[in-house]
Amino acid sequence: MAKKFHSVVIGGGCLGIASAVSISRHLKRVNKDPSSVCLIDKRVLGGGLTARHSGIVRSANADPYAAKLAKIAADMWLNVKHIWDVELEADRFGAIWIAKKDKHGTNKKWDKLESEMRKLGVRFNKIPFDDALKLVPDFVKVNEDEVFYYEPDALQYDPAEVRRALYEAVKRSQISLMEKTEVLGFKKNSLDKISEVITSVGSFECENVINAAGAWSPTIFAKLGLAIPVSVEPVYVVNWLTSLAEKNVAMPIIADYVNRAYFRSWRDGEIHMHQPRKRAIQETSTAFAENPLAMLGADFINDPSNQAIGYSQTRVYEDISKKRFANVAQTVFSSGYRSFFDITPDLRFILGPDPKINNLCHCLGSGQAFKFAPALGEMMAEFVVDKGPLCEIGNKFSISRFDNDFMENFWKRVSGTQHSLEIEGASL
Template identity: 25%
Template structure:
């Protein structure tokens, strides 16, 4: 693909956040949009994630946006003209303590008040939804039917193809190495393949976006944290046909429609030593495998003896309050951030559209302005009690 020296906007990162941003910029009428990706599309966290989406959050903003994500996911295959492997059978949250149960009740109240019809389930109802589940030690359950998951590769690829149809130019294996700047404004992007002059840059480099921002002299608190995950051999569908999640112990499990069970948890649960800050090493560990298979066997006893066939890791894009970092840098006109705070699969399409609206229309149809990272300098952190 020939190299163009100028663009109306350059998006950095070919994961869900970047690809959706590029697609919506072009769809909303921007002519010359270029996306740069240092590896292949979906090679970052997007291609390695559990690809679930939910509106069952514990903070108002996340519930509103989560609901918008579901509305979007339900029509994404039609919009993008490709199957995205959508599967909706809800998130089933399990409480193992009275404290968690109380948190569930509060979350449900807030969710219901914002139009998300989540509800508590009896043990019998939970068993009916998830026949393989072990009820021992559980205190209660809640569920929301429209939560679900999709195929991360298909979804990212569908955005890529739709973006290309809208005229977006995508350069893979192109590493952003710096920026052209005048005082207070971005003027271009430098890469290992050449430079592109532009007045608008959108940094959607996920876990690496703090590093990319640093190339422009900006200190924006995003770093990577390695999270591991595995997939089992396919077993008869119906062991856990809903997405199952608990905050303590921290785990999630889902059975894909072809029978394989995917399971993961946060690193603090199995790493013997604290992960070094900015740990970008994508290995995977025996500790995780041992810890996670133990939990899976307890929660879903029918999985005892089945084989784990793949194990891998990916980088969570971590921010100080585990919430998105979105907006234009106050000290660098034209330099935008679009970082999800570790929910970029579900959030990507909506965040991409909102950032495109903000850039092109100067306003957004959903309230994303609270996600600007200037909140940290004011000592403000967004609180959500539904994050593991």
């Protein structure tokens, strides 16, 4: 007979791991079997897009619900021992956002964001040029025609340490971990529930299924007749090796909207950079028009052998970096790779119960999931174990919004005159 689990979590990225650990811990709290959670990944834990994140945790976000959730998540990161029963240290040098001054000497959009963040308790404040100068190392160029906002509570993690901690959390919470196991399909019962998850090593009965398969979701859930509107957008990463003698000041994260790039200090004396997700609807829409996942699935584009970065792309990044860093011209290309953001048409999460399959809950990140991981894990536990306040935020990101006219209107906006997703500042 098939083994039965309270919850089967599909996908062992940061969201799947966080979900499985939280569900297991919540089950224990209500005197149920914590080992009744199965976490399945077709490869290894943290081997999907989670292998590529920059370890940045920050809260300012133009979507108020995402900002609220990010603030909750940032507080959880600082208290992660309580959530995952593991120790994790973060660098706490904050983040500086930089934009060109408009003709009024400010950035109206970010001024508005500043006042909205204040209402949510997110510290995101405009700072004068002289303060910005003091916050960054000597080799970072800041200019009088730029405007600066400071988010002091932004955190930087070492992704390798996070991955080790997540493995430890899985071990401690007694989850049934199934790496190198592929979910191939499902059996559905007459109540529109998934009764069995069919995998490459056999079938498992389950009460609940969590979809944390990110960019792979469309292929997996097409077998249930569900259309999950997730696609991928390429992004390149470069790490520059700099002189350790120059690293005289701790460097905050630099969210450089003048040159459209994020920078942070990385491992041992490197500057890590990549560009943000595209925001204009016409750019975002190409990911859905081409629909690369429909043909070959995220496997093709996420294959490790398909992730090299070319010379010309490195030069583009070098040109961008030289505008912000005085020391990059004499520096060394250390490493670089291509990766992908998993994006939805409106660049927002897909969270919570599926309206068509009664025991399926989605947990997809929309290109910026790492920072939310502990909060989304707790949210999934609240959805399937003991309803709580995070469910209310999760319901704001329900997949049901893509029903009816959403995609039709999306394509109308692509061909129309209003091209903004109004989500500038929803970043990383």
